[in-house]
Amino acid sequence: MKEKIERFARGEFEYDLPALKLSLEEIVINVEAGKQYEGSFTIGNSANRVMKGLLYSSSRLLTFNQTAFAGKEINIIYRFDATYLKPSDIIQGKVVIISDCGEITVPFTAHVEASAISTSIGKIKNLSEFANLARMDWTEAKKVFRSEDFEKIILKNEEKYHVIYRNLLKSISTSQALEEFLIAVNKKSRINLYIDKTHLEYDVYGEDILDKLILSKDHWGYAEIRVSTDAPFILLEQKFLWSDRFIGNNHNITFSVMADRLKPGINYGHIWIKTVYQTITVEVYCKNHNESLNHGSELKNRKKLVYDFTRNYLDFRLERINKTRYIQKIKDLIPDLDTDKEGTIIKLIRTHAAILSDDRQTAALLLEELGKEEAYIRRKSGFEYCAYLYLVALYKKDEDTVRNATEIISRYYFRDNFNWRILWFLLFTDRRYERNKYYKITDIKEQYEAGCRSPILYYEALCAYNEEPYLLRELTDFEIQVINYGIKNNSLNKELAFQFTYLAGRLKYFNPIVYRGLTRLYDMYETEEILSAICSLLIKGYKRERKYFEWFKRGVNANLRITQLYEYFMYSVDEDCMDPLPESLLIYFAYNNRLNDKKKAYLFANIIINKHENEYIYQIYYKEIEEFVKEQLEDQNISPHLAVIYMEFISKPELLDYYVKYLPGVMFTQELHCDNPNIISAVVVHKELDEALTIHLTEGKALIQLYTGDAHIFLIDTFGNRYVVSIDYSLRPLLNPENFMDIAADYENHTGLLLYLLDHYRANRIVNEEAIKIRKQALSIPGLKEKYYIDCLLTIIDYYYENYDEEHLETYLMKLDLSKVKESGRLKYLEYMVIRGYYDKALEALMYFGTEGISVQRLLKLCSGWITNSGLDEKEDLLLYLCYYIYSQNKYDESILNYLVKYYIGSVYDMLDLWHTAKGFGIDTRILEERLLAQILFTEADIDDKYEVFLEYYKDVTNHLLVKAFLTYCAYKYLVHDQPICGDIIPIIRRELNYEENNITLLAWLKYNSENTMLSENDIVFISYHIDRFERQGTVFPFFKKYCDTIKLPERITDRYYVEYRTDPKKQVFIHYRMKNKAGGEYHTERMPNVFLGIHIKEFILFYNESLEYYITEELTDQVNETDIRQLSFTNNLDLNEDTKYNRINKMLKALDKREDEILLDMMEEYIIYEYIINECYEPLP
Structure with missing residues (x-):
């Protein structure tokens, strides 16, 4: 602008002013409430030359990417801010373009529409429409769910769901988060799955079988389904399913039964269909009929036959069956033997049966027949030959035969790698074993150490121990197995049982087999020795699980003297059981209590609960419990048992200071219990706080802190997905905070207690001095969300306003950011600020949420007060906008006019109107006149009132360059374009010519006076001089001839x-x-x-x-x-x-x-x- 004025002052003009060209005549905006709209238009000129200019908007809501521009064609980007506007609002205004090619005003109209999200089913703006989108197109719904607009638009009027939405978004799976959200807002139900069959049976004949299960769901939505099996012969086509792949409400789970992976005979397996909510089990039964597996079946039958013979023998030896039944069973099993392959064995078995049944004739015939084959048997099998010799000795029983058989069998035993079956023959032929059982046990033990686990040898060793219990001198693996065999078969005599008990008590480590054996022996004898051995063994094995408690309980009740018996009683006790503890245990711990804090808490809680039955014990423990309370409170510990203890001592004056200081840290604890095995942790979210707390579950339980009644609990599964309503859980408060309301707890240093009290006062709408004190303290809570900070602050401000406490009112009013206050309450607090003179705060707030909906009278009071308070030296753009808005509504005062006069820039006509108004108030308008004249020159606006403005400005001129430019411009237009010139400025031109030569204004003056007949002598001399000068320069204008009657x-x-x-x-x-x-x-x-x-x-x-x-x-x-x-x-x-x-x-x-x-x-x-x-x-x- 200054550059053009300087050019005008130098007499440099553009003959034709190019016309402004705009790409539009009016700006029409359709914008969603809460959003911003961006558009553009271009500015050019008819001469396509470089131009310069400025942009002004009558509304603060419409802004530009640049307010100054330069170029031939400029693209202007404008932005309309509807952040704080409501649907159906209509904002009108104008854009003023001021340029060196002229000035133009473009009207604009903004229509504010309800916010919505564009989707394939149309625009959606609420939860019902969003749920419909999810039903129609789940993938698109996920994108909308993840978008920034979802919370702003879909949840705009659903404030209670914001916390749920934000936390569900943290799930690993967006689909699962969306599913849970829709369930939480009651727009759908949880998906439940059903299967058409839960038991499958197949007969497999060497070929694979392809089959399917029909899985059904009862609702639309999302479910992640995992399909698995424990059977190697089941091949699943899919291991993961998603509910959106269902056709209708059904989906086929296809699988194959792989014939080559089946074992002979019956095969069992399961197919599991799992979601986070359900586990469906399908049992699979397959019978393999494959003929190629006959060999395996024969082997299996052979093993079974060996087992049956062994079982029959042991049943006989263990006296479960008599000899007759034993022999008959042998005869029944013989036909199952293969006569071709096992002919000798069959003969040997028949011989043995005949001898046992005293059928000596048959036995003699069979032995004779075997004797004929002796050489063959000796060559074929050492075992069968030894068996033959054993039977001969058993039949004849004479010393020579027995000794001979023993010698030969011994040689075969040592030659045949110590075959345990040959050893068994020796056990009955070698008299050495009868004379000394130690040798028998030693040789059997050697077999065990070599890997033999035959129950036949176990029995023989057991017999030796039963006969001579003192031979059981240690408990190695062998002895344990033998004794275990005897116990399982009820074959231990009492002496051996007590010997085993003695040795078990001396073990230095825990052995589960020994433990089981002792428990069975105790069931038989119920002696303190066995009970002591059991308890000692458990203690040595650090066995503290609940399943061992019964033994420790019996030990305590039996007053056993075992180190740490009482401790292990406490370690293994069911802590939910509050039956009175044994008095001996209570007396023991009264003088020797080395339990951990958890067990101490149980002990003391039990004593307190049962104090009426044993007041003496309660008094003994009283001081110790009191000290324990102090320690636990200081450490901020809590549990169900500590809760009992805390409640017991809550009324004790000597502990009041501890409760006041430390109780807030534990009083809000609740026990969360969730039976769903997929849930591993929980997140506690208080809507008042930014930070959430994650707690891991142990055995489905966790202790959490809940300070307010509407805190949210989000359960997290093994995959990181979150659930808020679809998975059940229970809560059990350990303490009731209402019981401690009479305690003046230290809430200043405890966020949880502050939140609890704040929630209490808010829920019950209590506003008194104590409630205000709580709210003031809550303002300093770290991470307090803005909404609740503002809520506390507004309550405090209202309280002090209503109670005429000006000092505190000012303190907290200064903390208030009005832009954060809901629209419905802004006007009230704006009024408070204006009343208290906090004009800067009020103005700062208006910068954010605007003036829409605020009366002109309130704005007038605000702006006038700000100007009066701060003066005119500081320019504030928003204040300037507000002042002109007030002025445009014909509501203004002198201070507002003064501010506008000093700072306002708009269209020439608006500034001219302001000038007329200000003159009417007698305001000094010189600074406005200077801006107005400069803008007139810059835009070359053709308005008649410009002379009036100039004449007023000339009375007290400060910018002589502007005066020169204006006079020169007017003279130029008069000379070149024949525009009329105001006669009142002709004398001014004459006066200015006395100070500085200016041919343009001089010629204009000469032209204007060429028909003037009332010229002074001085003017005549002036005219004569300059016309003569021009003539000598060769510059002659036709109007010079009009002076022919005035001068020569x-x-x-x-x-x-x-x-x-x-x-x-x-x-x-x-x-x-x-x-x-x-x-x-x-x-x-x-x-x-x-x-x-x-x-x-x-x-x-x-x-x-x-x-x-x-x-x-x-x-x-x-x-x-x-x-x-x-x-x-x-x-x-x-x-x-x-x-x-x-x-x-x-x-x-x-x-x-x-x-x-x-x-x-x-x-x-x-x-x-x-x-x-x-x-x-x-x-x-x-």
Whole structure:
């Protein structure tokens, strides 16, 4: 702007001001409430030249990416902010474009619509419509769910769901988060699955079987389904399913039964179908009929036959069956043997059966037959040969036969790698084993150590121990297995049982087999020795599980003297059981209590609960429990048992300080219990706090802190997904905070207690001094969410306002950010701020949420107060906007007008209107006049009132450059464009010319006064001087001739006729003329010189009765414009009395025209004489 004014002051002008060109005539905006709208338009000009300018908006809601611009064509991006507007609001205003190509106003209208999200099913704006989208297109719903607009638009009026939404978004699976959210907001139900079959049976004949299960669901939505099996012969087609893949409500789970993976016979397996909510089990039963597996079946049958023979033998030896039944069973099993492969074995078994049944005749025949085959048997199998010798010895029983058999069997035993079956023959033939059982046990133990686990040998060893219990001297693996075998089969005699008990008590480590054996022995004998061994063994094994408690309980009740018995009683006790503890245990721990804190808590809680049954014990423990309470409170520990203890001592004056200081840390604890095995942790979210707390579950339980009644609990599964309503859980408060309301707890240092009290006072709408104290303290809670901070602050402010406490009111009012207050309450607190004079705070708030909905009267009070308080020296854009808005509503005062006068910039017409108003108030408008005049010059606005403004400004002028530019501009328009000029500035031009030369204003002054007959002598001298100066410079204007009656003009001016043509100085101008009285003459063409700023002048000398016709062409590049033909003629109104050569010639021509011959001759004679004298007497100047 300054640059253009300087150019005007220098007399540099643009002949034609280019017209502004805009890409639109009006800005129409459709914007969603709470959002911003961005659009653009272009500014250009008709000359396509570089231009400069400024942009102003009448509304603070419409802003630009740039308020100043420069260029040939500028793209302006505008942004309309509807963040704080409501649906159906209509905002109207205008955009003022101020440029060096002129000024233009563009109206705008913004229609505020309800916020919505565009989707494939149309625009959605609430939860019901969103749920419909999820039902129609789950994938698109997920994108919307994750978008920033979801919370702003869909949950705009659902404040209670914001916490749920934000925390569910932290799930690993967006689909699961969306599913849970829809369930939480009651827009759908949880999906339940059903299967068509839960038991499957197949007969497999060597080929794979393909089958399917039909899985059904009962609702739409999302479920992640995992399919698994424990059977290697089941091949699943899919291991993961998603509910959106269902056709309708069904889905086929296809699987194959793989024949080559089946074991012979019956095969069992399961198929599990799991979601986080359900586990469906399908049992699979397969019978393999594959003939290629016959060999395996034979092997299996063979093993079974061996087992049956062994079982039959042991049943006989253990006296479970008698000899007759034993022999009959042998006979029943013999047919199952293969006669081809096992002929000798069959004969040996029959022989053995005959001997046992005292059928000596049959036995003799069989032995005779075997004797014939002795050589063959000896070569074939050492085992079978030894068996033959054993049977011979058993049959004959004489010493020689037995000794011979023993010797041969011994050789085979040592030669045949100590075959345990051969050893068994020796056990019954070698008399050494009868004489000394130690050898028998030693050889059997060697077999065990070599890997033999035959129950037949276990039994033989057991028999030896039963006969001589003292031989059981240690408990290695062998002895334990033998004794265990005996116990399981009820074959231990009492002496051996007690020997085993003695040795078990001396073990240094826990052995589960020994433990089981002892428990069975105790069931049989119930002696303190066995009970002591059991308890000692458990203690050595650090067995503290609940399943061992019964043994420790029995030990305590039996008053066993075992180290740490009482401790292990406490470690293993069911802590939910509060039956009175044994008195001996209580007395023990009264003097020797080394339990951990958890067990101490149980012990003390049990004592307290049962104190009425044993007051003596309660008194013994009282001091210890009291100290324990102090320690636990200091450490902020809590459990169900500690809760009992804390409640017991709550009323004790000596502990009051501890409760006041430490109780808030534990009083809000609740026990969470969730039976769902997929849940591993929980997140506790208090809507008042930014931070959430994650707690891991142990055996489905966790202790959590809940300070408010509406805190949210989010359960987290093994995959990191969150659940808020679809998975059941239970809560059990350990303490009831209401029981401690009478305790003046230290809430200043405890966030939880503050939240609890705050929630209590808010829920019950209690506003008293104590409630205000709590709210004031709550303001300093770390991580307190903004909404609750503002809620506390507003309650405090209202309280102090209503109770006329100005000091505190000011303190907390200064903390308030009005932009954070709900729209419904803003006006009240804005009024508080204005009343208290906090104009900066109020103005800062309006910068965010705007003035929409606020009465003009309130704004007037605010702005006027701010200006009065801060003065006019500080410019605030928002304040300036508000002041003009108030002014535009015809509600203003002097302070607002003063502020506008000093700072307002708008359209020329708006500024002019403000100027008129301010003048009416008698306000000094000089600074506004200067801005207004500068803008008029910059935009070249053609308004009549500009002279009035200038004349007022000139009275106390400060910017002489602006004055010069304005006068020069007006003079230029008057000279070149014939725009009327105000006569009141002509004297000012004259005055300014006394200080500085300015040909433009000078010529304008000369032109204006060329018809003035009331000129002063000074003016006449001034005119004469300057016209003469211009004439000498060769610059002559036609209006100079109008001064012929005022001053003596040079003959060059008076003798000439002038053709004047005004156009753009950039153009070339040519005049085409010919004398009119020369019919058919050709036009002469001459270039018309640019005499001054586009004023082209051509002078002609015309004599009496002469006339010429002409037309003018102007050229610019390839463009040529031509005027109509015009005429220039000699005029008779010239003063011919003046004695000039030109007049003498014209007089002669006039006499000739009138045929006055005598007069003509006289004038001709006189003309010749004058010319002669001049030529003779004068010479031209060198």
